[in-house]
Amino acid sequence: MRKVIQPVKGTRDFYPEEMGIRTWIYQTIRNVSESFGYQEWEAPLLETLDLYAAKSGEELVQEQSFVFLDRGGDKIALRPELTPSLARLVAQRQAQLSVPVRWWSFGPFWRYERPQKGRTREFFQWNIDMLGVNTPEADAELIAVAATFFQKVGLTPDKVTILINDRRLMDSELSAIGILAEKKNDVFNLIDRRNKLQYAEWQTYALSLGLSETQVSGLNEILDNSELWRKSTELSRVFNALSAMGLSDYVQYDAKIIRGLLYYTGTVFEAFSPTGDIRRAICGGGRYDNLLADVGGDPMPGVGFAMGDVVITLLLQSLDLIPTGLGKVPAKILVTVFDQESFPASLEIAKELRQNGLDVICYPEATKLGKQFKFGDRISARIVIVSGPDEMKIGSVTIKDLEAGTQQVILRSEAAKYIKDLLIGS
Amino acid sequence: MRKVIQPVKGTRDFYPEEMGIRTWIYQTIRNVSESFGYQEWEAPLLETLDLYAAKSGEELVQEQSFVFLDRGGDKIALRPELTPSLARLVAQRQAQLSVPVRWWSFGPFWRYERPQKGRTREFFQWNIDMLGVNTPEADAELIAVAATFFQKVGLTPDKVTILINDRRLMDSELSAIGILAEKKNDVFNLIDRRNKLQYAEWQTYALSLGLSETQVSGLNEILDNSELWRKSTELSRVFNALSAMGLSDYVQYDAKIIRGLLYYTGTVFEAFSPTGDIRRAICGGGRYDNLLADVGGDPMPGVGFAMGDVVITLLLQSLDLIPTGLGKVPAKILVTVFDQESFPASLEIAKELRQNGLDVICYPEATKLGKQFKFGDRISARIVIVSGPDEMKIGSVTIKDLEAGTQQVILRSEAAKYIKDLLIGS
Numbered sequence: 001m002r003k004v005i006q007p008v009k010g011t012r013d014f015y016p017e018e019m020g021i022r023t024w025i026y027q028t029i030r031n032v033s034e035s036f037g038y039q040e041w042e043a044p045l046l047e048t049l050d051l052y053a054a055k056s057g058e059e060l061v062q063e064q065s066f067v068f069l070d071r072g073g074d075k076i077a078l079r080p081e082l083t084p085s086l087a088r089l090v091a092q093r094q095a096q097l098s099v100p101v102r103w104w105s106f107g108p109f110w111r112y113e114r115p116q117k118g119r120t121r122e123f124f125q126w127n128i129d130m131l132g133v134n135t136p137e138a139d140a141e142l143i144a145v146a147a148t149f150f151q152k153v154g155l156t157p158d159k160v161t162i163l164i165n166d167r168r169l170m171d172s173e174l175s176a177i178g179i180l181a182e183k184k185n186d187v188f189n190l191i192d193r194r195n196k197l198q199y200a201e202w203q204t205y206a207l208s209l210g211l212s213e214t215q216v217s218g219l220n221e222i223l224d225n226s227e228l229w230r231k232s233t234e235l236s237r238v239f240n241a242l243s244a245m246g247l248s249d250y251v252q253y254d255a256k257i258i259r260g261l262l263y264y265t266g267t268v269f270e271a272f273s274p275t276g277d278i279r280r281a282i283c284g285g286g287r288y289d290n291l292l293a294d295v296g297g298d299p300m301p302g303v304g305f306a307m308g309d310v311v312i313t314l315l316l317q318s319l320d321l322i323p324t325g326l327g328k329v330p331a332k333i334l335v336t337v338f339d340q341e342s343f344p345a346s347l348e349i350a351k352e353l354r355q356n357g358l359d360v361i362c363y364p365e366a367t368k369l370g371k372q373f374k375f376g377d378r379i380s381a382r383i384v385i386v387s388g389p390d391e392m393k394i395g396s397v398t399i400k401d402l403e404a405g406t407q408q409v410i411l412r413s414e415a416a417k418y419i420k421d422l423l424i425g426s
Numbered sequence: 427m428r429k430v431i432q433p434v435k436g437t438r439d440f441y442p443e444e445m446g447i448r449t450w451i452y453q454t455i456r457n458v459s460e461s462f463g464y465q466e467w468e469a470p471l472l473e474t475l476d477l478y479a480a481k482s483g484e485e486l487v488q489e490q491s492f493v494f495l496d497r498g499g500d501k502i503a504l505r506p507e508l509t510p511s512l513a514r515l516v517a518q519r520q521a522q523l524s525v526p527v528r529w530w531s532f533g534p535f536w537r538y539e540r541p542q543k544g545r546t547r548e549f550f551q552w553n554i555d556m557l558g559v560n561t562p563e564a565d566a567e568l569i570a571v572a573a574t575f576f577q578k579v580g581l582t583p584d585k586v587t588i589l590i591n592d593r594r595l596m597d598s599e600l601s602a603i604g605i606l607a608e609k610k611n612d613v614f615n616l617i618d619r620r621n622k623l624q625y626a627e628w629q630t631y632a633l634s635l636g637l638s639e640t641q642v643s644g645l646n647e648i649l650d651n652s653e654l655w656r657k658s659t660e661l662s663r664v665f666n667a668l669s670a671m672g673l674s675d676y677v678q679y680d681a682k683i684i685r686g687l688l689y690y691t692g693t694v695f696e697a698f699s700p701t702g703d704i705r706r707a708i709c710g711g712g713r714y715d716n717l718l719a720d721v722g723g724d725p726m727p728g729v730g731f732a733m734g735d736v737v738i739t740l741l742l743q744s745l746d747l748i749p750t751g752l753g754k755v756p757a758k759i760l761v762t763v764f765d766q767e768s769f770p771a772s773l774e775i776a777k778e779l780r781q782n783g784l785d786v787i788c789y790p791e792a793t794k795l796g797k798q799f800k801f802g803d804r805i806s807a808r809i810v811i812v813s814g815p816d817e818m819k820i821g822s823v824t825i826k827d828l829e830a831g832t833q834q835v836i837l838r839s840e841a842a843k844y845i846k847d848l849l850i851g852s
Binding site for chain 2: 003011014048051076108112138245297328350364
């Protein structure tokens with residue numbers, strides 16, 4: 001047997017069924033983003049490696065990026081994340097843009113990681129950001145966008161929780177247990193791994209960073225304190241705003257949320273599902289107030305989040321929340337071809353129905369009617385039309401309603417209206 | 427001044443305005459594809475170089491592909507075209523698919539070419555294909571899909587022509603002037619360049635391929651013969667089917683259309699605009715009956731075409747056919763924030779309006795009302811809502827209709843209905 005050429009490891013083939021799910025997610029994202037007044041945009045899929053070098057975190061750039069030299073010798077990256085591109089585009093037109101800028105997009109990204117459940121090397125991601133305002137209410141708006149998406153896809157608060165923290169609060173708490181400024185990025189990294197490592201392993205890592213046993217125990221106290229947010233005016237306003245939007249059930253304070261990327265400066269958040277076996281974050285984001293200056297723009301605050309398509313799709317599938325019928329053949333009307341002579345008549349009928357706004361397949365071959373009907377069955381056609389010599393003689397077509405099991409000879413000029421009535425009536 | 431990091435040459439930044447155009451094109455493509463019963467699918471954006479090596483044509487693979495070694499040492503290509511991926515996916519599930527398969531997609535591609543008007547290195551492309559049937563009427567359906575797209579975007583037959591030919595016809599015509607089988611790919615390549623080179627240059631190229639002067643003159647006669655299609659039963663049926671679908675004005679025979687890719691085996695077509703200064707093909711495609719076997723599947727015929735987003739966008743812009751308002755801020759309703767105390771009330775009002783299906787921006791900062799109104803102006807908001815202490819006391823909001831220049835104090839519980847009536851009434 002010949003061997004079919006294989007796909008690249010970590011990529012996915014989107015057959016119509018899988019594509020139907022992706023398109024439904026994209027459409028839901030569009031509806032939610034637009035309901036909050038966000039405009040769709042998109043960055044190139046290739047960027048220079050320099051763009052990420054500053055702030056994306058060493059692991060992401062050095063270990064997880066697909067990088068290649070182009071024919072001109074420049075280091076090009078398949079983008080591993082969107083925020084640096086967002087900063088670049090905003091910096092390019094900073095004088096012309098009306099702040100607050102509200103932008104969203106949905107597109108492909110790549111990370112060279114070991115493929116596993118919930119993780120592919122090529123994936124799609126929703127990004128949504130607000131720039132030009134630094135208020136806790138802006139942060140709350142982004143969290144509300146995420147929660148509203150969860151509502152729309154049927155993920156009720158018992159199925160997903162958004163955990164929220166603030167890097168400024170953590171910064172002052174770390175100072176309080178004597179952690180010096182130059183150590184803080186290391187300790188943020190340590191906190192980020194708190195739930196990713198076994199406790200003993202994590203503790204060893206903490207001590208290896210030079211923390212004293214007292215500091216580790218102080219850090220543990222901080223991380224376990226679910227009331228810590230009350231010390232932060234910003235977090236209090238975030239929770240207050242979310243309560244006003246009726247979303248308190250979706251959100252929860254968690255001092256262990258810190259986010260890996262270096263550019264976060266304030267509120268940070270991640271969503272998880274407490275049920276089921278999907279442990280990875282569904283989405284994550286936060287406030288980044290220095291990123292624009294880092295790519296060469298004037299200082300401008302920002303807040304946003306990203307949600308990949310892989311984890312959310314797995315979660316929705318495991319909870320049986322994907323609508324049925326996605327990706328099916330869109331046309332519910334099949335025009336058959338009686339014989340080669342009547343082919344033009346069938347094509348004409350199909351065209352007339354399309355001009356009336358109907359989605360129509362004309363069978364592309366004058367083959368046995370039985371075979372054509374079988375095809376109609378397989379694509380779940382509702383209406384099948386036959387136009388043979390008898391029908392043509394009287395300017396009519398036979399319209400079969402496979403659902404009702406009825407058929408009717410109808411004047412061609414009245415076929416579109418007749419079919420629309422059938423489809424509406426059902 | 428600091429320097430903003432530059433984008434990669436040949437890529438495009440899609441600010442909301444440009445993204446609005448792309449999304450409108452994608453949406454129109456979706457509507458047209460679905461009206462003919464095609465299902466959306468998508469391949470990975472990365473494929474092994476092997477997939478293209480067989481049939482994509484040497485220039486495309488060797489000179490124009492972005493290729494890199496992944497960390498495992500495999501040669502990976504940023505896909506330069508979709509058809510080989512289509513063949514791969516169909517070959518993988520050949521036994522389960524219901525033929526005829528009708529699939530379409532819209533996604534990114536890359537070619538390392540010199541960027542110029544109508545050509546970028548990263549571009550988007552509509553692909554649409556029918557597999558499993560080899561009839562001229564199937565070929566005509568694909569051409570009809572292209573013509574229907576042109577109709578939908580306002581490209582009337584005076585603005586775009588689809589030129590059609592058949593490789594089988596050309597094959598027999600070349601035989602008739604004594605061109606041997608092993609020379610035919612060279613001569614197809616020569617024909618493909620007929621309109622891309624100056625005549626003298628083209629003639630020199632012809633002679634350099636080993637054609638005699640008699641053969642060159644015979645070839646010229648073939649290429650200038652606009653009635654040649656009458657010799658081909660297949661082309662006669664293609665034109666007959668297109669006539670039945672009312673599309674004769676869009677199509678024309680042209681013996682110079684041959685297409686560069688090696689996998690075409692029958693009907694080939696390309697669309698051009700006879701007006702204006704955009705000389706590049708708008709779309710191109712044809713029949714490829716051997717491709718599935720080439721990637722390891724069982725033999726299965728196919729026909730399809732591709733349309734890039736760059737040329738069609740330029741053409742529509744030059745003809746002023748792009749709808750106005752694409753990419754604008756979607757929300758036409760702005761809820762202002764009177765002061766920090768009333769922030770929760772404003773958030774709540776915005777939420778209530780969204781729950782009623784309206785797209786709403788809540789200003790994310792308790793700043794001066796004048797600044798908020800100015801923002802409303804800049805995003806062309808139609809409705810601006812104020813909820814200060816006076817309104818809150820009586821459970822109401824002030825609703826300003828910026829278009830009508832009126833304002834009204836309305837009970838909060840009735841605000842959504844009032845605004846909907848305003849928007850519908852206008």
